Amino acid sequence: MNKKCLALAAAAMAAVTLVAGCGSSADKKDGASGEQKTLVVGTEPTFPPFEFTENDKYIGFDIDLANAIGEKMGSKVEVKSLGFDALIPALRSGQIDMIASGMDATPERQKQVSFTDPYFHDGYSVVVRKDNTTINGFDDLKGRTVGSQVGTKGVDLATEAGATVKQYDANSQGWMELQSGTCDAVVINTSVALYYMKEGGDKDLKIVGDAKKADAGIAMAVSKDKPELLEKVNKALADLKADGTYAKLYKKWFGIDPKE
Numbered sequence: 001m002n003k004k005c006l007a008l009a010a011a012a013m014a015a016v017t018l019v020a021g022c023g024s025s026a027d028k029k030d031g032a033s034g035e036q037k038t039l040v041v042g043t044e045p046t047f048p049p050f051e052f053t054e055n056d057k058y059i060g061f062d063i064d065l066a067n068a069i070g071e072k073m074g075s076k077v078e079v080k081s082l083g084f085d086a087l088i089p090a091l092r093s094g095q096i097d098m099i100a101s102g103m104d105a106t107p108e109r110q111k112q113v114s115f116t117d118p119y120f121h122d123g124y125s126v127v128v129r130k131d132n133t134t135i136n137g138f139d140d141l142k143g144r145t146v147g148s149q150v151g152t153k154g155v156d157l158a159t160e161a162g163a164t165v166k167q168y169d170a171n172s173q174g175w176m177e178l179q180s181g182t183c184d185a186v187v188i189n190t191s192v193a194l195y196y197m198k199e200g201g202d203k204d205l206k207i208v209g210d211a212k213k214a215d216a217g218i219a220m221a222v223s224k225d226k227p228e229l230l231e232k233v234n235k236a237l238a239d240l241k242a243d244g245t246y247a248k249l250y251k252k253w254f255g256i257d258p259k260e
Helices: 003-015 061-073 084-092 153-160 171-180 190-198 227-242 245-254
Strands: 038-043 052-054 057-059 076-081 123-129 145-149 164-168 185-189 205-213
Touching (some): 038 061, 057 061, 061 076, 123 153, 153 164, 164 171, 171 205, 190 205, 227 245
Parallel strands (some): 145 164, 145 185
Antiparallel strands (some): 123 205
């Protein structure tokens, strides 16, 4: 793997420990009007091109989209870095106001949080080392050691395929373990795998087989106790799609026009 990919992985691992801002979301409202003056957005920044760290700054499709939503709402956006499996607990406890982290709006998660209208549709793919000739897709994962990020659909898909699943906190760890040979394959979002290949990962890794389409779209999440915030975020998303901002951000990060 080239130096650019290794640098991206190292930076992403370091990002997990970075937290922007402090205090509860309850402290971020205007006392007189009750308006949401600061929108505290939780993310797990090792998921390029959705969210990652570059020069100690959070960037990516979700970050740009969250900032655009905040602007439409008249709110300042504050990004907080958390582990992926800590995002929903943080939302429910009031530490953050919204999750923007490439999260599938699954039925299980819908029991705990309120999801916005989906803003992205993705699938899951199997990635292996280039010299691997025995794993050609999900059907070949039985009995293999497969890496996937904790709390994601990738864990479920690898388990269903009969693999021994090695779960990790940051996606960058999966790439490094695959490269070092401590796992046989990685199951990850197709868009993230394609981005990583484009950034130089295809020197040593490859995507194999057909992707499995995700049943649920990717959406942002807010507390079930804040229906008014959900309504505002959905309106902002609709406005961003109507005025062309969404399409511009989509093409910026994925290189193509949006499919929806």
